Every structure is written in structure tokens, then in C-alpha cells.
Amino acid sequence: MPKRADLSDTFCPVGRSAELLGDRAVLLILRDLFFGRRRFEEIVANTGLGPQIVSARFKLLIEQVVVERHAYRERPPRYEYRLTAKGRDLFDVLYAMRNWAERWAYEEGETGGGPAMRYTHRACGADVGTSTVCPGCGEPLRYGDLKGEPSPALKAEQAAKSG
Template sequence: MPKRTVIDTRVCPVAKSADVLGDRWTLLILRELFFGQDRFEELQSRSGASPQMLTDRLRHLIDKQVIVRVAYQERPKRYRYALTGKGKDLFSVLYAMRNWAERWERAEGDPLAIRYTHRACGQDVGLETSCPHCGDKLGFGDLKGTVVVESA
């Protein structure tokens, strides 16, 4: 497999973002963290990543200060992964990617894969970035997702 080309991230913000988020596994791990899956086994089964791939991407996200590892059990030692403020700020990025794919990559007639409900007013938000019912701007923690179509 050819090596990835190194992109100079000193100036370009898109290159800087790609350096942190630039592969499928990282995005799927973040998706699961946004859905509340925070343990290694959950992240592995829901993302489809191999244990080695998941370990590598979790270390990368920790190094980039997107997530932290938090002990939840002492014997045996067990950890969960939590989004930092930096990680929570990625919600709008993944939400925009979801909305783009639902608009442009969903087969005609297929339902939305995930339905989001605005927690504050209980209304379905469709593909909007502001609640069409109450007008609130939508961000991390504002939505409750219901998976309609299971996917990797």
C-alpha cells in the first residue's frame, strides 16, 4: 500500500482538519461517541474497526486532545472515552457530513438513516441546522438521534 502524502499543515486549515479527522475510522469513532458509545468494545462493534485500528485511532484522538481516557473501574482497570470541548466542537462537522450524505448520497425513496429530534421542543429537525419548529440553532447535546437504517 502506498504511503500517504505528507501535507504541510502549517498554514492551511483544511489540511489541519484533515490531519486530525482524515480517515473513515476516526469519523466513525466520533460518530459513536456522539451517540453515547464510550467503551472500547462498543466503539469496536459499532464502528467495525479492528482492535488494532481502533487502538491506533483512539491514541491519535487523545494525542490531538479531541478525547480523553477516563477510568470507570479499578479491578480490572477499565476505561471509557469522553469528548473534550475540542471534540464536542466537531459535532457540527459530523452533522454537516450527515446532512450532505442524506441529501446527495441517499438513494431516492430511502428513508433518512438517522432521525434527529430537538431535545428542547421535541420536534424532528430533518436536515436543518436550526430547529424548523422553534428556530433554535442546533449544536452538540441539542439533538436526540434515532437510527432508522443500520450502517457501518
């Protein structure tokens, strides 16, 4: 496999962001962090990624100040991972990817006729669909504003991974 070009010093903003976000493991870890999973074992189990990959990507995300590590137990030492402000700002990117996939990535009827993940606005309870502005109250949707409910198909997939 050819070596990937290093884009960390390009002036192109898409190239710079692709240097971090062009990695599937990073995107899956960020997705889990946005869903409130903070512990290493939870993320390994839910993403299906190997522990070595998750560990390496957490190291990268910490170096890039996207994630911080916090101790939650001293003996044995255990840590959880939390998004920084820089990490929380990636919400719009992952939400846009989700919205694109809901429109284009599934075959007809694959998700049972609805979205794989249904989001409601915490502030007013409106179903937001794939909107970036709440259709119920008109507020822009940001990190922490949404409550997600997986479809039956997604619930079954998640249960199969954890079971």
C-alpha cells in the same frame, strides 16, 4: 500505495483538519462518541473496525486532545472515552457530513423513504430534518441538542452487526 503527504504543518485549515478527519476510522469513532458510546468494546462492535485500529485511533485522538480517557473500573483496569471541548466542537462537521449524505449518498428509496437517522430537538421536540437551526423554535443546533432515532433499515443493519 504511495505515502500520504503530512499536512500537519500547512497553513491551509482544510489540510490541517484533513490530517485528523481524513481517516474513516476516526470519523466512525467520533460518530459513536457523539451517540453516547464510550466504551472500547461498544465502539469496536458498532464500527466494525478491528481493536488494533480503534486503539491506535484513540491514541491519536487523545494526543490531539479530542478525547480523554477515564477509568470506570480499577480491577481489571477499564476505561471509557469522552469528548473534550475540542472534540465536541467537531459535532458541526459530522452533522454537516450526515446532512450531505442524507441528500446525496443514497439511491432512491434506499432508506425506506426517510432519513437513515431522524433527529428531534430535545428542547422543543421538533423534527429537525437536516436543518442546522431548529425549525420549531429557531435555536441553533449544537452538540447534545438532538435526540436520534434510526430508521428501520439502520436498526436492522445495527442489529446484524451486534448479533
